[in-house]
Amino acid sequence: MRKNTLSRFGPWIVVGLMIWGGSGAVAGAASLAAAVRPPADLTLCGEPVPWELADVRERFELEMLLSLDNRTQVVLWLKRAARYLPYITAELEKAGLPDDLKYLxxxxxxxxxxxxxxxxxxxxxxxxAGSGRNHGLTVDRFIDERRDLQASTAAALQYLQSLHEQFGSWTLALAAYNMGRNGLAAEMLEQESNNYYQLYLPLETQRFVFRMLAVKLIVGNPVAYGFDLAPEDLYPPRRFDTATIVLAREVPIRLVAEAAGTYFKRIKDLNPALRGHYLQEGRYDLHLPEGAADGFGERLRQVMAEDATKRPQRIYVVQPGDSLSVIAERFDLPLPALLIWNRIDLNKPIHPGDRLVLYPRWDDAGAAQWPADTFEEMED
Structure with missing residues (x-):
């Protein structure tokens, strides 16, 4: 029994013994203290850390200790970094911005x-949302480009550059990124200081640059802090093709997935900016699984044409006394399906005469099944 427990949790127990065990707590504390001891030449975006100020080392060590204590999170940082940081690093280099910003x-x-x-x-x-829109991102009911790596990185680098131009240092630019440029400018004016490390700011902002320093050290040299991941442990960059389409009407994402030879979740994962279950009319540069872009537009037109006959819909005319839950129960359909098909909110009232789109359940033979007594209030 003990052997099984150790085999299951062995790596974590070894780490714990390395830090806290050995000849006792003193040896463990000494090892931990050494791990968080700040390098004298540590910089962030080329700006030195003023260790001579009374509380700077304490603030730095707090963030190092908190980060190292959450080893699960650090492992996920390292795994995801292999997927995303190469792209962010390349964009920083193109823009002529400090490489350390990749840790933000x-x-x-x-x-x-x-x-x-x-x-x-x-x-x-x-x-x-407002800051995203101000820097060119689409943020609405259907698209949220804050979740798109390419679009949001371009916006973030533009924003950071403007903050650096305004405040003249990267530590202040990062503080402004966290708390807002107007708030930081007001505090600098009132406190008569332009030194991030000497400003009294919101507590989250006072910690923000030190979190960046901790991430820089740990992610930049993980083995030194006990994180020795093999290449196969890391998450590879997502590979995809891009297809440009122009839609004249709304299209379910499930049909996009079908035309791409994949499944709904894969399309959403490759295009995290897409919200909901439908693409609205307009132009899209869609990320698709590798090899799926060739001929995609024609396949999409075909599956859209086939869907009208393959998945028949009916229109239900709302009757007095109806509610969404009553309609869902009557047609033996999940209530959330009604909300998806009709793009409505559960709390939005419906009224007699409103028309709702319904799709049938399917029997084992693949035939549409409608409750027999429901056709009098339905239209083809």
């Missing part, structure tokens, strides 16, 4: 496209 989306979102904050920030770079 790790701090902001742990490199997760759907990461969201309580304040409404979203995506790899954690743009608020």
């Amino acid at each position: 989306p790790i701090v902001e979102s742990a490199l997760r496209p759907h990461a969201g904050s309580r304040r409404g920030a979203m995506g790899y770079w954690q743009f608020m």
